Amino acid sequence: MAIRILVGVKRAIDYAVKIQVKTDKTGVVTDGVKHSMNPFDEIAVEEAIRLKEKKIAQEIIAVSCGPAQCQETLRTALALGADRAIHVEVSGKDYEMLQPLAVSKLISAIAKKENVDLILLGKQAIDDDSNQTGQMVAGLLSWPQAVFASKVDIKDKQAEVVREIDGGLETIRVKLPAVITADLRLNQPRFANLPSIQKAKKKPMAKMSPKDLGVDIKPHLEYLSYEEPPKRQGGGRVSSVDELISKLKEKGLI
């Protein structure tokens, strides 16, 4: 009984871009800046594809919430091996204020509608580093969650997941349906190859709005300001361990 997987992919600023804060401190510059699929989401997509190759999964649905450009990200997911895509259109001011809770509600609504057995997400997005969506989706659906996964084994409607936690590694077993979020060492994502990029054009992509899913995406958090981290100061040389200790004490660090 092969399972059906919903994978969330977020279009985020590319990791290699040098971020610039807007002069009015209301956000970062996104206009004309290179965006790509969130790296942790790439790992989630790769895991879903591997499950399909092992015949554990029969269908992979990719979902993304955001403006029209998200369709490029979804096409990448299709080119990597997802079977179909869903684009939840959120644009303009609504998108600027789109927060993890709203995204979690959207993903939960789709998961229920599509009757999936597993939701695979990246553990966090590299733009806001929120690390909340996976956990909140599990909460909203009352499904078990296995986050920060570095290994996933699925058998008989159960997932055995090795998690990376502060103290080391923890192995848990959860019953499906469940939410799993991907951590860095889960796998090494593949490159999309040319034939599958060509095939991706023909795979279906559905469009819908938050209203179609009956979800209210109004924000609950207000962003007060965005600032650059303090510029790195020059260091100084010390000539002995004693001097190091006294300098650290001076700075109130110990």
Place this chain on the structure above:
Amino acid sequence: MYRLKTSFFRHLSLFQRGSVISNIGRYQSISHTCDVEDALDEEHKAIQQTAYQFGQTEMAPFMYEWDRTEYFPKDTLRKAAQLGFAAIYCRDEYGGTGGTRLDASIIFEALSQGCVSTAAYLSIHNMCVWMIDAFASDANRAKWIPRLATMELFSSYCLTEPGSGSDAASLSTRAERKGDKYILNGSKAFISGGGESDIYLVMCRTGDQTPKGISCILVEKDTPGLSYGKKEEKVGWNCQPTRQVIMDDCEVPVENLIGKEGQGFEIAMRGLNGGRINIASCSLGAAQASIQKTGEYLKVRKQFGRPLEQFQHLQFKLAEMCTKLVASRLLVRKAALALDQNAKDTVPLCAMAKLFATDACFDVSIKMNYYSY
């Protein structure tokens, strides 16, 4: 009147360069002005991204080492083949990718941002596989293309000889028909992949002294009578071996004829049309990478109390280089589209694209490397 006009145009060019600069400033990213993704649709953007990622992870980190140690990265090339990059514009019946010339241009430009030399060899391999796909019998296509598409086998293109370069049609390598074999005698010069490749597409004379006397024959490595010159010492592109290919009573089965006798020159020239676009695309990648590195350097490096990007002369130079790159890219992509559509002006466009892009991008790379030395 004449004096007035020239001074107007001199100032006009400064104004235009200034407007390129202010646009760079506005987008805060040079790569947006010389954007590889400009006017590409979703599918082509996806192709560009996958090739670029491959180039950055599998090629760029090793490029310097490969060049320094003259290492021919066969395993990396085979990884690229797994993505469909080895037979990009061959039909998919026997394992080709079934893509277009524009796909190929995008791919080689992206890979060249990782390593130009390796991308250039890959483009030559693509050219050879296409020549077989377009002209060879179905038997030969079935025999060779599957293994060339995976790069289990590597290929080389052999036209130039010590005595015939620009005047390619005057080549003198002979192929005498004797029963069910061709006996080849002659030598080919400056063959990329020479000594490493598994098959060599050799343009040789089966008939009279005219271009119509030339045929294209596939010679497998280890054929008795086939040998190679010493590896040429080059100033760059060292991760691609270049050698003479020498045939001394080299016996090749008659089945290895690609196309018909007398068709060899046409095959060679039509292969080169695409080859020109591919090489021009490699130049684009080199120029793009150079401009990007320089842009970052200009922001960071300070002299006379200011970052270099604030000096007008350097701004002008950068604007000129970006302009050359964008112009080259437009010409290369137009040539690629023309070849895909079999347009009437395909041949001159391919030649123009190669001429303009390689010169312009060479200029860009030299100037940009000067600044980031």
